[in-house]
Amino acid sequence: MESQTPITPILQTQSIVILDFGAQYTQLIARRIREQNVFSVVLPCTATLENVKAYMPVGIILSGAPWSVYDKDAPPADARLFEMGLPVLGICYGLQFMVHTLGGKVRPADKREYGHAEIEVVSDSALFQGLAKKLAVWMSHGDEALELPPGFELTAKTHYAVAGIQNREKKWYAVQFHPEVHHTRQGTEILRNFVFNICGAKPSWTAQHFIESTVAQVREQVGNGRAICALSGGVDSSVAAVLVDRALRGTDGKSRLTCIFVNNGVLRKNEFEKVQANLRDKLGLYVDAVDATDRFLGKLKGVTDPEKKRKIIGNEFIAVFEDEAHRIEQVQGKVDFLVQGTLYPDVIESRSVRGPSQVIKSHHNVGGLPEKMKLQLIEPLKDLFKDEVRKIGRDLGMPEEILQRQPFPGPGLAVRVLGEVTPERLALLRECDDIVVNEIKEAGLYTQIWQSFAVLLPVMSVGVMGDARTYAYTCAIRAVSSEDGMTADWVALPVHVLKTISTRIVNEVKGVNRVVYDITSKPPGTIEWE
Numbered sequence: 276m277e278s279q280t281p282i283t284p285i286l287q288t289q290s291i292v293i294l295d296f297g298a299q300y301t302q303l304i305a306r307r308i309r310e311q312n313v314f315s316v317v318l319p320c321t322a323t324l325e326n327v328k329a330y331m332p333v334g335i336i337l338s339g340a341p342w343s344v345y346d347k348d349a350p351p352a353d354a355r356l357f358e359m360g361l362p363v364l365g366i367c368y369g370l371q372f373m374v375h376t377l378g379g380k381v382r383p384a385d386k387r388e389y390g391h392a393e394i395e396v397v398s399d400s401a402l403f404q405g406l407a408k409k410l411a412v413w414m415s416h417g418d419e420a421l422e423l424p425p426g427f428e429l430t431a432k433t434h435y436a437v438a439g440i441q442n443r444e445k446k447w448y449a450v451q452f453h454p455e456v457h458h459t460r461q462g463t464e465i466l467r468n469f470v471f472n473i474c475g476a477k478p479s480w481t482a483q484h485f486i487e488s489t490v491a492q493v494r495e496q497v498g499n500g501r502a503i504c505a506l507s508g509g510v511d512s513s514v515a516a517v518l519v520d521r522a523l524r525g526t527d528g529k530s531r532l533t534c535i536f537v538n539n540g541v542l543r544k545n546e547f548e549k550v551q552a553n554l555r556d557k558l559g560l561y562v563d564a565v566d567a568t569d570r571f572l573g574k575l576k577g578v579t580d581p582e583k584k585r586k587i588i589g590n591e592f593i594a595v596f597e598d599e600a601h602r603i604e605q606v607q608g609k610v611d612f613l614v615q616g617t618l619y620p621d622v623i624e625s626r627s628v629r630g631p632s633q634v635i636k637s638h639h640n641v642g643g644l645p646e647k648m649k650l651q652l653i654e655p656l657k658d659l660f661k662d663e664v665r666k667i668g669r670d671l672g673m674p675e676e677i678l679q680r681q682p683f684p685g686p687g688l689a690v691r692v693l694g695e696v697t698p699e700r701l702a703l704l705r706e707c708d709d710i711v712v713n714e715i716k717e718a719g720l721y722t723q724i725w726q727s728f729a730v731l732l733p734v735m736s737v738g739v740m741g742d743a744r745t746y747a748y749t750c751a752i753r754a755v756s757s758e759d760g761m762t763a764d765w766v767a768l769p770v771h772v773l774k775t776i777s778t779r780i781v782n783e784v785k786g787v788n789r790v791v792y793d794i795t796s797k798p799p800g801t802i803e804w805e
Contacts, residue, residue, distance in 0.1 A: 289313075289314070289331055289332070289333045289476055289477065289479070290313075290314045290315060290316055290330045290331060290332050290333070291308050291313060291314070291315040291316075291332060291333065291334050291335070291336060291470060291474065291476065292315070292316055292318060292327050292330050292332040292334075292335050292336070293305055293308075293315060293316065293317045293318070293335075293336045293338060294318055294319070294320045294322065294327075294335065294336070294337050294338060294352055294356070295317050295318065295319055295320055295338045296320045296337070296338050296339065296340035296342070296350045296352070296368050296369070296372070297320075297338075297340045297341060297342070297350060298338045298339035298340050298341070298366075298367070298368065299341075300338075300339060300453055300455050300456055301317055301338040301339070302317065302619075302759070302761050303455040303456060304317075304336055304338060304366070304455040304466070305317050306455075306660065306758070306759070307454075307455050307462070307463055307466050308466060308470055309480060309660075309663070310463075311466075311467055311470055311471070311478060312478035312479065312480045312481055313470050313476045313477075313478060313479075313480050314480040316330050316658060317338075317619075318330075320337075320338075320350045320351065320352040321350070321351060321352065323353070324353055324355060324356065324359070327356065327359075328359075332361060333361065333362075333474045333475060333476050334361055334362040334363070334364070334469065334470065334473065334474035334476065335356060335359075335361055335362070335363045335364070336363075336364045336365075336366065336369070336469075337352070337363065337364070337365040337366065337368075337369030337370075337372055337373065337449075338366055338367075338368070338369055339366050339367035339368045339369065339415065339453065340367070340368035342368060343371075343381075343383070343418050344368070344371050344372055344375040344381050344418070345375075345381070352372065354376050357376070357377065357445075357447070361446075361474075362446035362447070362448070362469070362473045362474045363445075363446070363447045363448070364402075364448050364449065364450075364469045364473075365447075365448070365449030365450070366449070366450060366452075366453060366454065366455070367415060367450075367451060367452065367453060369449060370420065370437075370440065370449035370450060370451050371418050371419075371420065373424070373440075373447065373449050374420045374422075374423065374424055374427075374440070374449075377424035377425075377427075377447075378424040378425055379420060379421075379422045379423050379424035379427070380420070380421040380422040381418050381419070381420055381421060382418065382419065382421045383418055383419075390413065390414060390415075391411065391412075391413065391414075391458060392411075392412055392413070392414040392433055392452065393409055393410070393411055393412070393433070394409070394410050394412050394431045394432065394433050394438040394439070394452065395408060395409055395431060395432055395433075395438075396408045396409070396410065396430065396431045396439070397429060397430065397431060397432055398428060398429065398430050400430040400431075400439065400441050400448070401441075401448075401468060401472050401473050402430065402439065402441065402448045402450070402465060402468050402469060402473070403430065403431070403439070403465065403468070404468050404472060405464065405468070406461055406464060406465070407461075410431075410459075410460070410461055411458075411459070411460045412438070412452035412453070412454075412458070412459040412460075412462070413452055413453045413456045413458035413459045413462075414433070414451065414452050414453075415452075415453060419435075419436040419437060419451070420436075420437040420440065420451075423437075423440055424442075426442045426444060426445065427440050427441065427442045427447075428440065428441060428442075428443075430448075431450070433451075436451065437451060438450065438451045438452060439451065446473055448469065448473065450465070454466050482663075482666045482667050482669070482670040483670055485659075485667055486518065486521075486667060486670060486671065489518055489522075489655045490518065490521055490522040491522075492655075493518070493519055493522035493523070493653060493655060494522045494523070496612075496653065497522070497523060497531070497611075497612055497653070500531070500609070500610075500611045500612060501523075501531045501532075501533070501603075501607065501608055501609065501610045501611065501612070502519060502523060502531065502532050502533075502610065502611070502612035502613070502614055502653060503532070503533050503534070503535050503563075503596060503599065503600050503603065503610055503612070503613055503614070503650075504516045504519060504520075504532055504533070504534045504535065504613075504614035504615075505535060505537075505592065505596060505613060505614065505615050505616075506534045506535060506536045506550075506554060506560075506562065507536070507550075507616070507683065507685065508536065508546065508549075508550030508553060508554065508680075509616070509680055509682065509683050510616075510661070510664055510665060510668065510677065510678055510679075510680055510682070511616030511617070511618055511656060511661075511664060511682075512615070512616035513553075513554070513558065513616070513668070513673065513677050514616065514656065514664050514665075514667055514668045514671065514673065514678075515614055515615065515616035515654075515655050515656050516532070516534050516554075516558070516560055516614065516616075517558055517560070517668070517671050517673060518655050518656075518667070518671065519532050519614045519653060519655060520532045520534075520560055521671070530560075530561060532560075532561070532614070533561055533563055533599075533603055533607075533610075534554060534560045534561060534562045534563065535562075535563045535564075535565060535595075535596060535599050536550060536551060536554065536562055536563070536564050536565070537565045537567050537592065537595050537596075538564070538565065538566045538567060538568055539567060539568070539571040539588065539591070539592070539687060540567070540568035540569070540570075540571045540572045540575075540698075540701070541571065541588075541686065541687035541688040541689040541692075541696065541701065542687055542688070543683070543687075543688065543705060543708055543709070543712075544705040544706065544708070544709040547564070547566070551564050553676070553677060557674050557676070557677065558673065558677070563599060563603070565595060565599060567591075567595050570591065570595070571588065571591055572696065572697075572698065574587050574591055575587060575588075575689060575695075575696045576695075576696075576697075577695060578695065578696070579694050579695050581690060581805035584686055584689045584690060584696070584805065585685075585686050585690070588685070588686045588687075588689060589685075589686075592685075593613075593650075596613055596650065597649055597650065600613075600649075600650060610650070611650065611651055612650060612651050612652075612653050613650035613651070613652055613653065614653045614654075614655070615652060615653070615654050616654075616656055617654040617656065617657045618656055618657065618659060618660065618661060618664065618760075619657065619658055619659055619660055619759075621657075660758070660759040660760075661682065661759055661760060662758065662759065665678050665679075679721075679722050681721070681724065681725065681726045681727065681728075682725070682726055682760065684803055688701055688704055688705070688708070690803050690804070690805035691704060691708070691728060691729070691730045691731065691803070691804065691805070692704050692730075692731050693730065693731065693732055693733050693804060693805060694733035695733075699786075700731055700748075703731055703748060703750075703784060703786045703787060704729060704730075704731040704750075706780075706783065706784045707729040707731065707750045707780050707784055707787060708728055708729040710729075710776060710779045710780055710783065710784070711727060711728060711729045711752055711776055712727065712728070714772060714775050714776045714779070715727045715754070715768075715772065718769065718772045720768070720772070723756075724754050724755070724756060724766055725755050725756050725757040725760070725763060725802075726753070726754070726755055726757075726763075726802055727752075727753065727754040727755075727766075728752075728753055728754075729750050729751070729752060729753075729780075730750070730751040730752075730753060730793075730804050731748060731749075731750060731751075731787075732748065732749040732750070732751055734748070734749045735747060735748055735749070736749060736788070736789050738781075738788030738789060740781070740788065745788045746788075747786050747787055747788035747789070748786055748787045748788070748789075749787070749788075749789040749790070749791060750780055750784075750787045750789070750790050750791075751790075751791050751792070751793050751804070752768075752773070752776060752790060752791070752792050752793065753765075753793045753802070753804070754766040754768055755796075755797070755802055757797075757802070760802065762796075762797055762798070763796060763797040763802050764796045764797075765793065765794045765795060765796055768792075773792060776790070777790040
């Protein structure tokens, strides 16, 4: 969605465009708006006006940021966005950017405001329509508006600073607090007022609308061509495959999509066989299964750096797909497109789409791709969060067994075997992971948890089993709850579940004699260990 791939919007009639200046809450703004059945998209604050216009916006939101508008490296945005004739809502830094850009003055606040605060609405405003005069909000700012730009008036304040401003004629509004977080109790109502009362948006963003528009877009993009789909068997790639298969299946029942499921040697226990059965029998997809275990493990031999692992797997995936595409071409005709189940969080973490935000890690299906590829990418889900993808899958009639699968990283167990990936260490992790997943399912917790899995640490310790001394590996258990993978909290698994998992692992997996539980949230950690 940025430098590697030009912005190609999903076909829709309207959207709310959010320009991101690097705030930690930006994705929440998008989610809160989508919850109103209005499409929203986050673009970097440096996005061109052409890219903004491509999404047919009916309104623009300027996000917060950890900067001051006077900082030397403060992120820029095209000031001409105020000439587009669209309603604009500035949030926190967005208010300061608006004031600074339109002729007002911003200064460091005498008293910084962080956390819970109360504001007072002091004048009529469409933004606060139907709300009380005093509101509990969440503040996070060190600067304040000293002088308002021409045409603006104060709409809300705290004891210390400006909390809301507006230019009624231009339909420009701004607040110094964060309406997108739950701590701002009526924040959703404020965003709803902006989206519907001020922007005049229609609640037309539904799963069915997405399916119809995406199918139409894929048909237009592929034309009479053929495509292959990179399938992992997880929710994302499965939904992407069913969507594209619907677009490319002819009236004769034949599809111009071939799904390629690659055994990269770092899959979970029995996964190569189970996934093939699901994809063929339950989804009716044409699946080409390729066992490339030796090929991948050969490339990974001796590699310990996590980013190198991801890059190697990404490059090798593409090499395998291009080889398979060439083979398919010999039989069925030319293949020009590669379908992937890339999601919005993948794009954000890999490509730093969020303005000046940092790249967290490369995902094999985004940041791990080589710069030059023979195949053109189709990423029908790249603007969606995981829960939205599941809704799409249900409207497509896909079975819950597939839709409720927990996320599994593209590089597979390679990023859960810390250090060098070897067949022996993979075998240990497969057995540990199988025990973790089965016991969590047995406890009825699997669908309540975002991800739960085992990690094999490159740490060996002394143990005692029977009357013998052991020196074996340590296994870490990870279980987290999350809405979209952008942030996550560790799950307090019941003690009896942890005890059963630990007992089974040390008794059944020869080579592991110690089990630990990861109680780190994201941030500061990531969900995966590598």
